[in-house]
Amino acid sequence: MADQLQDVIQRWRKAVVEGGLRPEDQELFQNAGLTCIKQGDTSKLLDFIQDEKNQGIVESMGCGLLAPLVAEVLRNNSLTCHAVITHLAKTCSPTELMLILLGQVDDLHPDLIVVTIKLMAPHLQTVLLRLGEQKAPWVGLTLVALQKQVSRLPVPYTKEQEAEDTHGLCSCCSALVRFVEPFVEEVKRTCSGRDGDTASDNQLKTELLKFCMGSLREPLLQAQLDQSIDINQQSQLWHFAKVILAMLPAIHEPLPRLLFYKALKTKEESDLQTDSVKALESRACLAYLLFVQLITIENFPMVFSPVFVLQCNMEYIDILLSRKDESFLLKGLELYTTCLEKVENNSLQVELLDLKSFYRVPQHMVQILTVCPIQHLRRKAIKVFQLYIDKLGPEAKHIFFRCMMKTSRHAGVEGYIIKNIKNQIALSLKSGRESEWFVGIQVVPLLRQVLCFPRGPETDLLHSMDRVMESLNLLRYLLMRDKDWPLTSGIWPELCKIKEDYLKVLRVCLALSRAYYAGEVKTMREDRKAQAQEARDARGAPVQTMRVKEEKVSDMTPEMQYQVLQCALVTFDLMESLVVHIEEICEEKVKTGTAV
Structure with missing residues (x-):
């Protein structure tokens, strides 16, 4: 048998030289190699392919063994099979190797x-x-295939999960870094x-x-990337982010060009620097890592004004805040x-x-x-919302307030905007801080928009x-500060008309709302008396659904419903007291002759 095998090998060696290998030779060679692999006798296979005399045979027919060798390594982690694949x-x-290897990477089982x-x-x-x-094209195909598989792995949510790396994402990112190193060095060398x-x-x-752009989007955009003070405790994903951002200037790709300028939509760059969602998300992550985490900020020219940087980054902030994922929202708020x-304050035109x-x-x-629903995001959002208002110039504030009053459709937000309007008027009444947008006739349309009831x-x-x-x-504030308004008495007839119209509708609203909620309280008291015994027997109040003005509020117990109704009546009393106080101010000014 050994003699027959040697005769076949000799014939193969001769056929390689003469170019006479046949399809059946390929089949015979592959069957022999498979037999060695299945029987665990891969040391003989290694000896054969490492024999200098057999290199022509290996070069001509060795690719056929690659797939079963990879399968064996994945199954048993055979070091000998590793050595065979390496050779x-x-x-x-x-x-031919690339086609086979890429085929092994495609469509993998998650495990x-x-x-x-x-x-x-x-x-x-x-x-x-x-x-x-x-x-170059093969490098592109390989990176796409590898990134496709890496994107299927879950991104760690906490530092503990990242340290454990249960799903292997961090180790895969490290493998990708090692993979691209020689190609980055080649581009760096040739460009220089x-x-x-x-x-x-x-x-x-x-x-x-x-x-690089694909890595910024997946996994870095989803990852929690906070710099650790101790460099030895920095996460693998943090290191991966640093490598990606360092790679861009290394391959002579200017960061301002990526972030701030639209590239020509050539065939090669059509999916990199256009306005596609994927491209925007990649550049948004780049902006976050650069300006928030300051990774490779030393490579970014400091010639751009803060307003220009904000204007360019607003597109990325927009894409980040449009998502529902916590990691996206947090990055958007921090970049903003x-x-x-x-x-500078009051500088945005x-x-x-x-x-x-x-x-x-x-x-x-x-x-x-x-x-x-995430509380820390809401707290962060209200701070940056106020910060944005502070940065707007007077005219911009005026227009922004009017826009928000028209579009927010939320009483809490509208109340916050009205409070800012009051603060701006108070600021404008100070000597040297006057703004025609808040103490001049321009403020009247804004007051009309604020002091009204859109639903009557x-x-x-x-x-x-x-x-x-x-x-x-x-x-109340406007009426009390009437003497402090310089050369703007023309607004007072308008303000008085606005006040009268506003208070007239408010009184009707108070009467209707108080009657409605008082009726609900009366009904509940009667129901509680009738159901008191039943409630005690049941040892707990049944859960009901409460509706206020035909709108479902929430599922709550009768006791909670009763408290809401009582709070509503207290709120109406508070509003009534403010109305009375405003009317008293007006009457006092009429008596003293100070009313305009």
Whole structure:
């Protein structure tokens, strides 16, 4: 048997030289190799392929053994099979090897993603480096295949999960970093050493740029990336982010070009720097890492004004805040805060409000403030919302307040805006701080918008409490400070008319709302008396559904419903007292002759 095998090997060696290998030779060689693998006798296979005399045979027919060898390594982690694969990667046809290796990476079982990537990445790198000038498109295909599998792995949510790396995402990212290192060095070397790059150099650079942008979107955009004070405790994903951002200037890709300028939509760059959602998300993560986490900020030129940086980043803040994921929202809020903090107060001009992002971002902020269930995001949102208001110039504030009063449709937000309007009027009444937008005739349209009831007498005062209370406080303040308004007495006839119309509708609303809720309280008292014994027997009140003005509020016990109704009546009393106080102010000014 051994003699027969030696005769076959001798014939193969001769056929390789003469170019006479037949399909049945390939089949025979593959069957022999499979037999060695199945029987666990891979040491003989290794000896055979490492024999210098057999290199022609291995080069011609060795690729057929690659797939079963990979399967064996994944099954048993055979070191001998590792050695065989390594030798084949250095010997066989690079193009044929690439097709087989990429086939092994495609469509993996989730449990095999990590081990396969860690196994295949070094061999893929070896084969690609053998391709010379033809490597660029293959590098692109390989990176796409590897990133596709990595994107299927869950992103750690906490530092503890990241340290444990149960699903292997961090180790895969480290494997990707090692994989791209020689190609980055090649681009770095060729870009620095030539007057003009070749087509191959440019394509390799483009593929690496695609890899960087893809990595920024997945997994870095979903990851919790907070810098640790102790450099030894910095996470693997933090290190991965640093490598990606360092890679961009290394391959001569200017950061301002990526973030601030629209590239020509060439075929090579169409999915990198256009306005597609994926491209925007990648650049949004880049902006966050650069301006918030300050990764490689030393490579960013400091010639751009803070307003320009904010204007450019608003597009990315918009895309981040439009998502529902906590990681997206947090990155958007932090990027927004960082950009605003560098802008001077009262410096943002009204022209910026015409930009789509300057309209959409405040709308997203309202959604976070009113809908987001995560408390720390709401707290952060209200701070940055006020910070944005502080940065607007007087005219921009005026226009922004009017826009928010028209679009927010939430009493709490409207009340917050009205409070800011009052503060701006108070500030403008100070000597040297006058603004025609808050003490001149321009303030009248704003006051009309604030001191009104869009739904008329049918307004539910309980739901509108925040807006109504702030409106009454504003009205009282305006009436008390009438002497402090310089050269603007022309607004007072308008203000008096606005006041009369507002209070007239408010009285009707109070009468209707108080009658409705008082009736509900009376009904509940009667029901409680009738059901008292039943409630004691049941040892607990049944859960009911409460409706206020035909709108479902929540599921609550009868006792909670009763407390809500009582609070509503107290609120109406408070509103009534403010109305009375305002009327007293007006009467006092008439008596003293100070009313305008």
